[in-house]
Amino acid sequence: MVLxxxxxAPLVVDFPFEWHYIxxxxxxSLYVSLVAVALSTLCSLPVALLIGFTEFRGKTLLTxxxxxxxxxxxxVVGLVVLFxxxxxxxxxxxxxVFTPEAMILSQFVLAAxxxxxxxxxxxxxxxxxxxxxxxxxxxxxxxxxxxTIKEARYGIATAVLAGFGRAISEVGSVLIVGGNxxxxxxxxxxxxxxxxxxxxxxxxxxxxxxxxxxILLVLVLAVNAIVVRLGNxxxxxxx
Amino acid sequence: xTLRATDVYxxxxxxxxxxxxxxxxxxxxxxAIIGPSGVGKSTLLRLLALFDAPDDGSIExxxxxxxxxxxxxxLEYRRRIGMVFQEAxxxxxxVVRNAEYGLRVRQSWTDRIRHELASLVGxxxxxxxxxxxxxxxxxxxxxxxxxxxxxxxxxxxVAFARALAYEPDVLLxxxxxxxxxxxxTAVLEEAIGNARDRGIGVAIATHDMHQAxxxxxxxxxxxxxxxxxxxxxxxxxxxxxxDRTQQFIDGELIY
Numbered sequence: 001m002v003l004x005x006x007x008x009a010p011l012v013v014d015f016p017f018e019w020h021y022i023x024x025x026x027x028x029s030l031y032v033s034l035v036a037v038a039l040s041t042l043c044s045l046p047v048a049l050l051i052g053f054t055e056f057r058g059k060t061l062l063t064x065x066x067x068x069x070x071x072x073x074x075x076v077v078g079l080v081v082l083f084x085x086x087x088x089x090x091x092x093x094x095x096x097v098f099t100p101e102a103m104i105l106s107q108f109v110l111a112a113x114x115x116x117x118x119x120x121x122x123x124x125x126x127x128x129x130x131x132x133x134x135x136x137x138x139x140x141x142x143x144x145x146x147x148t149i150k151e152a153r154y155g156i157a158t159a160v161l162a163g164f165g166r167a168i169s170e171v172g173s174v175l176i177v178g179g180n181x182x183x184x185x186x187x188x189x190x191x192x193x194x195x196x197x198x199x200x201x202x203x204x205x206x207x208x209x210x211x212x213x214x215i216l217l218v219l220v221l222a223v224n225a226i227v228v229r230l231g232n233x234x235x236x237x238x239x
Numbered sequence: 240x241t242l243r244a245t246d247v248y249x250x251x252x253x254x255x256x257x258x259x260x261x262x263x264x265x266x267x268x269x270x271a272i273i274g275p276s277g278v279g280k281s282t283l284l285r286l287l288a289l290f291d292a293p294d295d296g297s298i299e300x301x302x303x304x305x306x307x308x309x310x311x312x313x314l315e316y317r318r319r320i321g322m323v324f325q326e327a328x329x330x331x332x333x334v335v336r337n338a339e340y341g342l343r344v345r346q347s348w349t350d351r352i353r354h355e356l357a358s359l360v361g362x363x364x365x366x367x368x369x370x371x372x373x374x375x376x377x378x379x380x381x382x383x384x385x386x387x388x389x390x391x392x393x394x395x396x397v398a399f400a401r402a403l404a405y406e407p408d409v410l411l412x413x414x415x416x417x418x419x420x421x422x423x424t425a426v427l428e429e430a431i432g433n434a435r436d437r438g439i440g441v442a443i444a445t446h447d448m449h450q451a452x453x454x455x456x457x458x459x460x461x462x463x464x465x466x467x468x469x470x471x472x473x474x475x476x477x478x479x480x481x482d483r484t485q486q487f488i489d490g491e492l493i494y
Contacts (some may be wrong), residue, residue, distance in 0.1 A: 134330075137344060138341055150330070
C-alpha cells in the first residue's frame with residue numbers, strides 16, 4: 001500500500017516483506033558497526049597499552065573517565081554528534097548529516113570507551129612477574145609490550161567483541177544522526193536492524209519486526225558465544 | 240665473564256636497602272646469597288640482572304660499568320644473564336615456546352615473524368638448544384604441552400630451562416625452589432650443578448641453609464643492609480668470622 005500526495009511523492013512507503021529490504025538493512029548495520037569497531041580498536045588499543053604501561057599524574061582520573069565513557073547514554077552521544085556534523089557544527093563542511101558515516105562517528109564514540117576500558121583491564125591484569133620474566137630473558141621494552149598483548153589477547157578480543165555488541169545493538173544515537181532512511185525501492189540508506197525494528201513495530205508490521213529482531217539476536221548471541229568461548233580458553237596457571 | 244657489584248648503595252622510597260654491598264659471581268662457581276626474608280636478596284639479584292641502576296656504587300661486567308654505557312650495549316650485557324624467579328612466571332603458551340623465548344628475542348624481526356607464521360601452521364620445532372635445556376630439567380617429553388597444564392614444580396623447571404636455553408654466562412636464581420617439593424628441588428639442584436660444570440656462574444638467593452651447603456661454592460651472608468660475611472661454603476658454615484652469621488645459621492636471629 002502506498003499513500004500518495006497529489007504531487008505523487010510517497011508519504012509513507014509500505015515495504016513488503018522482501019529479502020532485499022532485510023539484506024540491505026543487515027548490510028548497513030554490519031558496515032556501520034564493523035567500521036566503527038575497527039576504528040575504535042585502532043584508537044583505543046594503543047591508548048589502553050599506553051595507560052597500562054606507564055605511570056603518570058592523572059592516570060586514575062583518565063581511567064575513571066574511560067570507565068564513565070562506557071556508560072554514555074547513547075541518545076546524548078547522538079545529539080552531540082548531530083550537532084557536530086550539522087551545518088553549524090565543527091564538522092559541518094563534511095556534509096555528514098543522515099549518512100552512514102555520521103552513524104559510524106556516533107558508534108565510534110560509544111564503542112571506543114568500551115574497547116579502551118576492557119582492554120586496559122586486560123592489559124593491567126597481566127602479572128608484573130610475567131613482564132619481568134620477558135625483560136630478564138633479554139627482552140626490550142617492545143618485547144615486553146608484545147608479551148603483555150599476547151598474555152592479554154583473550155581480554156583484548158573480548159573488548160573488541162563487547163564494543164561490537166554495543167555498536168550493533170545501539171538504537172538511540174543512530175536514529176538521531178542517521179535518520180532511519182530507506183530508499184523508495186526498499187533498500188536501506190541509514191536504516192539499521194535496531195532502527196528498522198523500532199519503525200516496523202510502531203507501524204504494526206510485527207512479522208517483519210520479529211524477523212529483524214531474531215536476526216539481531218542471533219548476531220548478538222553469536223558475538224557473546226565467542227566472548228564466553230574466549231574467556232574459557234584464556235584462564236588457568238599451572239595445576 | 241665476572242659479574243660484580245661494588246660498594247652498592249640502594250634505597251626504595253627513602254628506605255635504605257643496601258649500604259656498600261659488594262659481591263661477585265665468576266664463571267663456573269655457585270654463590271649462595273643467604274639471609275632472612277625481606278633483607279633484600281631479591282633486590283640484589285635484580286640489580287645484578289640490570290633491572291635497575293643502583294643509587295650509588297657500580298655493577299660491572301668483566302670490568303665494564305654497565306650503567307656507564309649506552310642502552311644498546313647494556314642490552315648486550317643483559318642478554319648474557321639468565322634469571323629464574325621465585326614464581327615460575329611462565330607465558331600462556333606451550334612449554335617449548337616458553338623455553339625458546341630468550342632465543343627468539345635475540346633474533347631479527349624477520350626471523351621472528353617467519354617463526355610466528357610457521358608456528359601458526361603447526362610447523363614449529365624446538366631448536367637443539369631448547370631441547371637440550373628442557374632435557375636438562377627432565378621435561379623434553381612435555382615440550383608440546385601447554386604450560387598451564389604443568390604442576391608448579393614442572394613449571395619452575397621450565398622457567399629454569401627458559402633461562403638456560405640461550406646459554407647465559409651468569410644465572411641468577413631468586414629462591415627458585417622455595418615452593419617446590421623435594422623431588423623437583425633435587426632436579427633443579429642437579430641442573431644448577433650441571434650449569435656450573437659448563438662454566439656458567441650462578442648466584443642463588445635462598446633462605447634454606449641446607450640448600451646453600453649442598454649447591455654453593457661460596458656463601459654471602461646478607462644482614463642489616465650489608466654483606467656481613469662472604470667466603471667458601473665450609474668456612475662460612477663451620478668457622479664464621481661474624482657472630483651474627485653463627486646466630487643466623489643457628490636460627491637465633493629473629494627478624
